Amino acid sequence: SRLGRNPMLYVPLDHGGEPGQVLRTQSLQSVVRFLLRELPRLGLLRETWHLLYTAFRMERKWRPQGQAITEFDRLFEIALRSNSTHNWASDDVETEELIDSIGRVLDPYQWLWSEHSRTMRISAVDGMRREEEWGELAEFIRTYGADLFHASQLTLGHVRAILHNGVDWFLDYLEEEQDPLHPIKLLEDLDAGLVDREQAEWCLDQVYTIIVDRFDRFLEYNTTTTQSDYGEMLFCLLEFLRLEARYDRDAWNLTPLTLVHNALVRHGQTDAADIWEATFEMQTTDIADQHLQDLQRLQRLYGMRMPTITDHLNERFVKPLDVNRILALVKQSVLDARSGVEHSESFEKLQEEVNDYLKDSWGSGVDVPQWLRQMEREVGEASRTKFVGRPTAEAELELPQVLISRDDFHQQAKIWRNSLGPNVERKPRKRKKPDEE
Template sequence: ARVTQQLLRDLLVWLPRLGMIQETSQLLDVAQELETDHPVGPGAVTEFDQLFEAGYRGMVENIVFSAEAWISRARQEENRTDFTNPLLFESLKQLAEAQLKRWLDHSRTLRLSVVERLGNEREWQSLVKFIRTYGSELFTQRFLVLGNLRAILHQGVDAWLSQLEENGEEENFGKLLEDLDGALRRETAIKCLTMIFEAIVENYSEYRDYNSTTTQSDRGDMLYTLIDFLRLRSEYDRVAWNLRPVVLAHEILVREGRTEAASLWRRELVEKTTEVADRNIRRLNELCRQYGMRLPTIADRIGERFVRPLVIDRIRSLVRPAMDEASAETESTSFSVFQQEIEELAREPAGVGFDIPSWLEAIENEVAIVRSQQRLAADPSEALDRVPRVTLTIEALQDQLDAISDDS
């Protein structure tokens, strides 16, 4: 299986370089069918994410590379290049729309967050009732320590409950133990406790935010307020995950210096996501009013409106030019632009100060990558140079894109 996965990955990298866009898409069909035929369980993480990204990235990169030839041809034949960026934009849009359907089909098989299970209103109300009934004595800040929750989940909630019964922990968990196997079905208790513990472990930064900025955190029977905010966050993250192919195409455009096409791409994304972004903001404000609290980490995430990753991509693309100019001691135009972009982001507070802002972490990672490559004097694409990159004419590309669209 590992050999097959590696072969698929290699082919998905090589085929686009050879101009075989349609064949790459067909190979992604094969990879997806293999995953469907050999499921590893609902919500499990598979390797299709990486296979899809390899193939999709290769297709986008080849289209962007080929666009350079379109410019030269336009100069020779019509002495104009103004249509090239719209043409590149439309080609990438057609590819993205076809591949987005595949990505969404795959996305439905994944569980991005344990909180997604609470999308069902009956499940949610059952959890709220459990927290209101047993939360006061159970969900104290002292109890909800990360190490403690991980230990309980490691041994299993059922085993933990049995241990409480054997040790006679009525003093701390009296009502829960009293109702267990009576007014409270054991299966219900296990299900609710597992959900709560997993949600907090998975979102511990948000839990720290909740503890640090709200008075509700002093009351265990109000823990559901945090989880309701997490439900909104999980809905946002699901849409953001679904948009991954769109964001990836933008990343490649800015890295290849196609700023005008990237600008068109950003505007298109804003138009497509404005409605759902506005709805999320309204829902966030409703939760803030309903519970009388605001969680900065979640508010920041919702406030990204799905376009913050594109801003970060633009800044990351400036890191290498800025560092190269600094090394060459030339006029640092890129660094000036880079500094302006950072100052814009730095004006906006992020979270409650416990964690590094995502944009700063992204810049730090990019600097580390560039420094590593400079030390080794290595280009990450050198290994691919053995596979020549084929330039596609706009006509040849369009034929392949039309065939892909017909198949999807």
């Protein structure tokens, strides 16, 4: 209860945050991360979940004014990954029992992740879910995009400047600087009262925000399609981005399952990981097929392809599991290379996994794929010496591991969501009589 009285969110300094509050909140977050990482090592699996749930409620209860930074995604990953690995009390656990145990731990985490996801906007496009709003925006682009959304007018610096100063300022600027010989249709319709200025500002803000948020996709659109030569066709790109946002939303909801798979492969639980992956693929087949059908429909409708988005949807939610297997092999491969091992079994397996992954992953060649960036970070982490440079903000204390019995685990799972403290009923206070006061 004491922990819950403190804020877990802060406004960064570049958005007007207070330095003292930022320091206090980040210090508290560091303590929570340490506890989430170490409590499972002590066998306190249930307590770990309750700490995470407390952090979730703290973020909902104490919301500062302004653009706050949330840490819940990171806290969730630490807690679930720790629970998924440290509840295995011995090496003789059967695969089926291991899967069952992880499933029992996962259920409350899955519920908490769903609660968190309800208020999360994954990207700027993710906010464009209502068909009515999308119809208005698409019509605005068709009508006024030729003057406003040509590729030459959508450089990253130019769009950021518009958003920084405000769309209202931008419209005033256009009115002052427009060429009488080349009138801008939007300004003419605003003067004639044919379009509401507030609605126009909303549409412009949506378009510019989406472009900045997904500029990598806009860059691919601009270099690989002929539609990008016409500003009024920009809605084609947004249609593809809306489809990708729906896919990302579904993938986001599956995050707890992919985290568990990651923990399994990193701890050498190959059989359990294979079963988990097969079950995962079976559960996601129908929804993955639907996304690909929607993609084919858009490709036929607009006569264009977006290679990176196509690759993304062709992952069918299971490609990240392939990446998990690749990343799990990196550390041992690096250690073998540093030790001078000529024929590294881990590296040979890593090559096989990468080659299999690349069989149906093409990309656009415009940007480095995300999985390759992850692999680069993994190599950097594995290559780093243990004691080098300045100390980090994270405590490097590692508590001794306490293994729990099956009975202890099942008892924790049975009362998982029950309150940790004693259920003490408060007796109502008796009011004193006037003659006693």
